[in-house]
Amino acid sequence: MALxxxxxxxxxxxxxxxxxxxxxxxxxxxxxxxxxxxxxxRGLEIDPSNVTAAIARGQSVVQGDANRDLIDYPADGFDYAILSQTLQTTERPDRVVGELLRIAPRAFVSFPNFAHWRVRLALLWNGRMPVTRLLPVAWYETPNIHHVTVSDFRQLIADKGIRVERAWYLSGDKPTSDAAASWRAEHAIFLISRG
Structure with a gap:
């Protein structure tokens, strides 16, 4: 199965x-x-059924909550911390990003871009939170508690003095350029490091 x-x-x-x-x-x-x-x-996962599935595959995964349990990991315990499609579900994304770069000098952070043109159009046209392929559930069912955009994330890391080593943007499942990524990208992936 493809990733x-x-x-x-x-x-x-x-x-x-x-x-x-x-x-x-x-x-x-x-x-x-x-x-x-x-x-x-290794992995950290909040959902017990996912933890069980990963362990059944022979993987080293523990159950935990990124909001509370990253503090238990030692500084520089890893080379890379990865937070894929999870940032928008955390209570304090700014603190979680800080913890990522405490436990590893580099981190990957990916998230759905809530400023994508389809999301903007759905809000403008219907006046309602959209349901899309990447955001497939209604607003009252979603685990997303923060609606982050490419521009918001760029501002957060600039404010924190964090360096962007590389960024990738996806429209559908295909790469798109950095040009106008704030409205063209459905999904963003950043490789960040300590400033």
Whole structure:
């Protein structure tokens, strides 16, 4: 089975023999891909059924909440911290980003861009929160508690003095350019590091 496009980008960018922590790892799909290329990959996941599925695959995954449990990881315990499609579900994204860069010098952060043109059009046309392929549930069912945009994330990391090493943007499942990413990208992936 092919990896989700954002996970494939992350898997390709993490070098062999690195140590990586996948926060919000789901059933361990990315961990499996990283291990196949020789990465010491581990996971933290809040959903007990996903933890069970990952452990059944032979992966090192513990149940925990990124909002509270990242503090238990040692500083520089990993080379990479990964937070894929989880930032918008955290209570304080700014603090979680700080914890990512405390436990690893580099971090991947990916999220759906709530300023994508289809989202904007749905709000303008219907006056309601949209339901899309990447945001497939109604506003009252969604785990998303923060509606982050590419521009919002760029501002957060600039305010914190965090460096962007690389960014990827996806429209559908295909890469798109940085030009006008704030409204053209459905999904953003950032590789960030300490400033």
């Amino acid at each position: 989700r496009p954002d996970l494939a980008i992350i898997a390709a960018a993490v070098p062999a023999r690195a140590r990586a922590l996948d926060i919000g790892c789901g059933d361990g799909e990315l961990i499996a891909a990283l291990r196949d290329k020789g990465v010491d990959a």
